Amino acid sequence: MNGKVVLITGASSGIGRSTAEKFLNKGYIVYGAARTEEKLKYLNEYPDGYYQIMDITEAEMRKNCVQEILAAHGKIDILINNAGYGAYGAIEEVPVEEARRQFEVNLFGLSELTKLVIPGMRENKSGKIINISSIAGKIWTPLGGWYHASKFALEGLSDCLRNELKDFGIKVILIEPGAIETNWAETAGENLLKTSGEGIYQKQAQRKASKYKIMYGEGGIAAQPEVVASAIIRAAEDSHPKARYAVPVHAKLILFFRWLLPDRVYDFVTNKFF
Numbered sequence: 001m002n003g004k005v006v007l008i009t010g011a012s013s014g015i016g017r018s019t020a021e022k023f024l025n026k027g028y029i030v031y032g033a034a035r036t037e038e039k040l041k042y043l044n045e046y047p048d049g050y051y052q053i054m055d056i057t058e059a060e061m062r063k064n065c066v067q068e069i070l071a072a073h074g075k076i077d078i079l080i081n082n083a084g085y086g087a088y089g090a091i092e093e094v095p096v097e098e099a100r101r102q103f104e105v106n107l108f109g110l111s112e113l114t115k116l117v118i119p120g121m122r123e124n125k126s127g128k129i130i131n132i133s134s135i136a137g138k139i140w141t142p143l144g145g146w147y148h149a150s151k152f153a154l155e156g157l158s159d160c161l162r163n164e165l166k167d168f169g170i171k172v173i174l175i176e177p178g179a180i181e182t183n184w185a186e187t188a189g190e191n192l193l194k195t196s197g198e199g200i201y202q203k204q205a206q207r208k209a210s211k212y213k214i215m216y217g218e219g220g221i222a223a224q225p226e227v228v229a230s231a232i233i234r235a236a237e238d239s240h241p242k243a244r245y246a247v248p249v250h251a252k253l254i255l256f257f258r259w260l261l262p263d264r265v266y267d268f269v270t271n272k273f274f
């Protein structure tokens, strides 16, 4: 047991769950938060595992979550902002309420939770805030407008936060996963077809949905969530962490080509791929 306290949002499945388990196996005290209690109960199987039922968009739940941890342990050493989903669909067809919800979950809920954790970290003159972004925070893909917008925004917010907090001993790190085998693609695909599966964008939506099935299906490029969890652990344990970690290798390659290619060429390649 190393006595460090970690709070992970979106810990009920995928990357969040895998990360929680990795931290628990390394002797950290881990609080996992999400909305689905049934899927958080695995945390109880560990002596230092706890869960909090929290919808990241609910102010009262965010406050209670942080207060309970501080009351029990007096500190949060590492905050992992991982909860998120993809509100896919053509920009013309995504209702503004859904676009707002995308930002409430992926950005504003995250930033409000972070604001509750910062004062304690500042007092302790240490802490790590690890934000799970995506390569989607640097590139575009068809019919992903609001998801990309939310992750691009998270990249900018995290860059500013990293520099605002550096003099207080708090480190802010971005993780940029590529395709990872979790529930994420299914949710994004469902949202895509619900919003744009019929009507003027039907063809684009069907094409993207079937491409996702290939990418995330058996033999596809999607990696296991443990790969991301390992990068998160690396970032959490490094005394001089990088600002960004892109994983797995395909994520690094995609970001390299995005950096290298002019917009027109990148658009062509992306449209061809999808």
Ligand SMILES: NC(=O)c1ccc[n+]([C@@H]2O[C@H](COP(=O)([O-])OP(=O)(O)OC[C@H]3O[C@@H](n4cnc5c(N)ncnc54)[C@H](OP(=O)(O)O)[C@@H]3O)[C@@H](O)[C@H]2O)c1
Residues within 6 Å of the ligand: 009, 010, 011, 012, 013, 014, 015, 016, 033, 034, 035, 036, 037, 039, 054, 055, 056, 057, 082, 083, 084, 085, 086, 105, 132, 133, 134, 135, 136, 176, 177, 178, 179, 180, 181, 182, 183, 184, 185, 187
């Ligand atoms: N999988 C990928 O290919 C991929 C690639 C790049 C980045 N990411 C990012 O990685 C993060 C984790 O996603 P994942 O791939 O592990 O997908 P996932 O298995 O669908 O996990 C998403 C998590 O977020 C939680 N969540 C969703 N809405 C929430 C809300 N309103 N309040 C609180 N928790 C909420 C879910 O829990 P409940 O439903 O129980 O609340 C779940 O635990 C996301 O930020 C995603 O954008 C994923």
